[in-house]
Amino acid sequence: MEATDLRDNFLGWQCRVRQIAMREDGGRPMPGMRPHLSLTSDGNFSDEITVLLVRRDPVRDASQFRHMVLKTQDPAARYESAVQFLSATYYQRPREFSDELTGLFQPSMLLARALLARGDCVLDFRQFSASYRLPCAVRRLG
Template identity: 40%
Template sequence: MSSVATQLGQSYSDHPLRKAFLRWQCRVRQMSMRDQDGRPDDAIMPAVLLPDQPEALGHIITVMNKAPGYSVTAELTHMAAKTNDPAQRRDAAIRFLSAGYFQNAVEFSDILTATFPPGSEGAKKIHDAGQCQLVFEAYAQTFDLTCKVWRLAPHNLLHQATMAHNRLFNPSIHPDTEVLGFEPDWGASSSDPAYS
């Protein structure tokens, strides 16, 4: 089962909430790279709520990938292959991602991704539910996204981009790591304060 959006790496919605969320994500992710050495915070780690569950399942670290027309997967892969030194690899990644990478929100897919260890029970629960809410709360802003959940195959462009990104920060990431994609339904999602 797949959607055209997951095959192409992005939806083509022009919903104002989509634009506001991508702009906010670019801003907070650039701040994370520049001010926190890439360490994720609440702006990048939403709570995951499954349908009919009163409590959040937990928080996940999301990756925001470039849309296929702007992909830098090859560059990320090359950066990881240049050195076996994890510190040098991380420094190179932070320099690259804190420069102009997050400057233009229109270059990004609105399908967020997250990695899970092979056989992860959490990934199974999220995928089996078929949909979830991702709730981002940081910097006096909340985005509550209702998302369709996809398990991305290794040949999927967003799977490849996510793994290339994560190898820069975790060189020992398991090759069979699971990647889930979260495709927002912008009409069913909300923000507080409201987007402008």
């Protein structure tokens, strides 16, 4: 399978997994959104980490999420608004998403420091009958 085909298949699968999570489980991360991570080539994988998909052009999304936050002070209402937004058509066009995944880590975490020092890792995704083992480059955002 060519790299572009793998990317397109993976992003389509990720969008479907995330759409199911939003529509059927209130946005809680499903196993396919939480890959196991390896820093070594020996096949030893850590606990799961949660990764996010980002659209290629996130400006409109940022504006929409900002509106949700400013609309109410109630955290439950904000969460419900976000889940409703993500449940609708957000994940229906996988080609609108970047092939870069984002993970959030505490700066003091050993794993975060190890990822940055090493500069690469392997992410092992599994859910339903699908699995993807992807070599990834690592960089700090911002």
